[in-house]
Amino acid sequence: xxxxxxPLPSVLPPAAEPLDTDLLWRLYLEMLRIRxxxxxxxxxxxxxxxxxxxxxxxxxxxxxxxxxAHLRREDKAMSAHRSHGHYLAKGGDLYAMLxxxxxxxxxxxxxxxGSMHLMDxxxxxxxxxxxxxxxxxIALGLALADKRLGRKLTTVAFLGEGATExxxxxxxxxxxxxxxxxxxxxxxxxxxxxxxxxxxxxAPDWDFGAYVRSHGSNYLAADGNDLxxxxxxxxxAMERLRADPTRPCVxxxxxxxxxxxxxxxxxxxxxxxxxxxxxxxxxRDPLALARAQLSTRDPAKAKESEACERRYIAEVDAVxxxxxxxxxxxxxxxxxxxxxx
Amino acid sequence: MSQPAPVRExxxxxxxxxxxxxxxxxxPRTFIIGLGVPDPKxxxxxxxxxxxxxxxxxxxxxxxxxxALTGMVIGAALNGLRPILTHQRVDxxxxxxxxxxxxxxxxxxxxxxxxxxxxxxxxxxxxxxxxQGPQHAQSLSSWFAHIPGLKVVAPASPADxxxxxxxxxxxxxxxxxxxxxxxxxxxxxxxxxYHRAPLEKCLVVRKGADVTVVANxxxxxxxxxxxxxxxxxxxxxxxxxxxxxxxxxxxxxxxASVARTRRLLVADDDARHCGFAAEIIARVCESxxxxxxxxxxxxxxxxxxxxxxxxxxxxxxTARELYATIAKLVGRGAELAEQFPPRPCPVDVxxxxxPGPF
Numbered sequence: 001x002x003x004x005x006x007p008l009p010s011v012l013p014p015a016a017e018p019l020d021t022d023l024l025w026r027l028y029l030e031m032l033r034i035r036x037x038x039x040x041x042x043x044x045x046x047x048x049x050x051x052x053x054x055x056x057x058x059x060x061x062x063x064x065x066x067x068x069a070h071l072r073r074e075d076k077a078m079s080a081h082r083s084h085g086h087y088l089a090k091g092g093d094l095y096a097m098l099x100x101x102x103x104x105x106x107x108x109x110x111x112x113x114g115s116m117h118l119m120d121x122x123x124x125x126x127x128x129x130x131x132x133x134x135x136x137x138i139a140l141g142l143a144l145a146d147k148r149l150g151r152k153l154t155t156v157a158f159l160g161e162g163a164t165e166x167x168x169x170x171x172x173x174x175x176x177x178x179x180x181x182x183x184x185x186x187x188x189x190x191x192x193x194x195x196x197x198x199x200x201x202x203a204p205d206w207d208f209g210a211y212v213r214s215h216g217s218n219y220l221a222a223d224g225n226d227l228x229x230x231x232x233x234x235x236x237a238m239e240r241l242r243a244d245p246t247r248p249c250v251x252x253x254x255x256x257x258x259x260x261x262x263x264x265x266x267x268x269x270x271x272x273x274x275x276x277x278x279x280x281x282x283x284r285d286p287l288a289l290a291r292a293q294l295s296t297r298d299p300a301k302a303k304e305s306e307a308c309e310r311r312y313i314a315e316v317d318a319v320x321x322x323x324x325x326x327x328x329x330x331x332x333x334x335x336x337x338x339x340x341x
Numbered sequence: 342m343s344q345p346a347p348v349r350e351x352x353x354x355x356x357x358x359x360x361x362x363x364x365x366x367x368x369p370r371t372f373i374i375g376l377g378v379p380d381p382k383x384x385x386x387x388x389x390x391x392x393x394x395x396x397x398x399x400x401x402x403x404x405x406x407x408x409a410l411t412g413m414v415i416g417a418a419l420n421g422l423r424p425i426l427t428h429q430r431v432d433x434x435x436x437x438x439x440x441x442x443x444x445x446x447x448x449x450x451x452x453x454x455x456x457x458x459x460x461x462x463x464x465x466x467x468x469x470x471x472x473q474g475p476q477h478a479q480s481l482s483s484w485f486a487h488i489p490g491l492k493v494v495a496p497a498s499p500a501d502x503x504x505x506x507x508x509x510x511x512x513x514x515x516x517x518x519x520x521x522x523x524x525x526x527x528x529x530x531x532x533x534x535y536h537r538a539p540l541e542k543c544l545v546v547r548k549g550a551d552v553t554v555v556a557n558x559x560x561x562x563x564x565x566x567x568x569x570x571x572x573x574x575x576x577x578x579x580x581x582x583x584x585x586x587x588x589x590x591x592x593x594x595x596x597a598s599v600a601r602t603r604r605l606l607v608a609d610d611d612a613r614h615c616g617f618a619a620e621i622i623a624r625v626c627e628s629x630x631x632x633x634x635x636x637x638x639x640x641x642x643x644x645x646x647x648x649x650x651x652x653x654x655x656x657x658x659t660a661r662e663l664y665a666t667i668a669k670l671v672g673r674g675a676e677l678a679e680q681f682p683p684r685p686c687p688v689d690v691x692x693x694x695x696p697g698p699f
Contacts, residue, residue: 076420107453108452108455109451109452109453109455109456110453110454110455111453112450112451112452112453113451113452113453117451117452119452119455119456121455121456121457126419126420126456127448127452127456129443129444131439131443131444134412134439134440134443134444135412136409136412137408137409137410137411137412137413137415137416137440138412138413138415138416138419138440138444139416140409140412140413140416141412141413141414141415141416141417141418141419141420142416142417142419142420143416144413144416144417144422145416145417145419145420145421145422146420148372148398148417148422149370149420149421149422167408168408168409168412168439171404171406171408171409171410172406172409172412172413174404174406174409175403175404175406175409175410175413178404337449337450337453337454338449338450338489338490339449339490339492339514339589340449340454340458340459340513340514341513
């Protein structure tokens, strides 16, 4: 594992040509929209109307957007507790998500799940749950079914690096290799499991890439705060899946969450992350990096970005007001649906 | 329950094998996976030659990865397949409790139906005897029945093993299918061809007026032995209710029986504390049903299941003990308990021919 103060060594070949500006702009706007939505969640959390834990992915938007850019709507993604970004990048419905956070009847789980249980099958987002590693084998099952039913679809399982310490990660990776199921595991390594850094969790010579490859899977890694790197690495992974559809692929992206593990605030005053790391990653905000790149190519983009940001804020606030006016679930439905009919 | 005329006898294990083959034959979305499915012993014969008949991709062997296998069959089920997962012992399935309890059981409810249904069958073999010991002879049926969203079935006859297996595979919910190891070699009439037995019904397997014995799985066999003796030797008329499905529970059938007999014994092959027997007794008491004697239960004692036959003999409730309790409930015939015929074989095997080693 690379020192988190530095980006992971990229295995990307040198770019033949830079990413198309229109594409970069479109992906940037997706990141911006996710950032604005989560920032508004944080800002309005204190109103105590969103009465469930929230795990914000602010700072990790490039992975969600850069990966999902390669997926069609019918391709599938699953995630874990920090899933807002993945859900939105996959095309998940914002209204249904916010209804869920506000405990409303029209939430994506009817108010039964909260922020940690997002679902929008119409958008290809097949679910997130807060038990670390738990959706990995379920995603494998989705991919297995698509393979057996002859559907040419891609399944992506998003995970944090903490999930790789769960036995179920190894079990799932091995099963995917044994059953020759092509799927993507996208590991966001933000260096912390809640407040626990990597040191107490891994021996100094831990080599995740070698571990993954030894099972028969492909492994690729890059800086997860570099949108273009994420996009291009995922393109390479998709190419490998097409070229050898008997082999899964694990992508690892170094990244950083700017907010606390769970909740609406920032918590670096607690001193659990090193100043050097904080500074390093503060200078590598995926949105700022992409915006700088875009401004170099087209100076007008900075202003345009500000206008878009205002539009997104208005969009989120309008949705929140709509959500707040909708009914809560009827207690009479409490015991409905324990069993499928 | 439709009962086509039984024309031949099968063992319980053969009945499961036949049911599995019918499911694989009828629905290409079905597959069975688990450690040893295609091996020479074929999970006590229940999966014998399925791989030869249906191909290695319909009857799959697997790595020792119970948790991921469970998650995988959940995902496959959500996405259109109908998987069957097998464990050679319930004890191994404990490695997959996270997926069973947090995911399979809750998926339909927690996503308010929008996450889809989880049509999976998880077979677990309950052990007993031949020194299986603390980690190969548990039942744990009450545990699974405690979890909302899991259907927990425990057929006691070869006909039910077949009919309930097919119904389990066709059910849209996760079904825990508990097979008592001592039932595998038991023979009985089994309908030929496609045969479904409803999952969620108790079956009154013997009518009687004096005492209701509520039992499940192998304890149904013990209860029937006790009832036979009670009828022929003591003139006590025992009704035996086979709780084929522990969750959801067909309580009305039990209530109706207890309302007639007003005496209740629950025989459950599981630990006593917080167990299934306690649940049945609580329901009867809560209902206000007046009883002629305090309700009784026959269960494992609250200790792990030991290996030595000497200890195991004291661990499992037997037909003789059931009879003694029945006599106590009715208030006569207690002195006949000593004449209860001894088992025709040692206490640690289901029958004389049982070869071991597991």
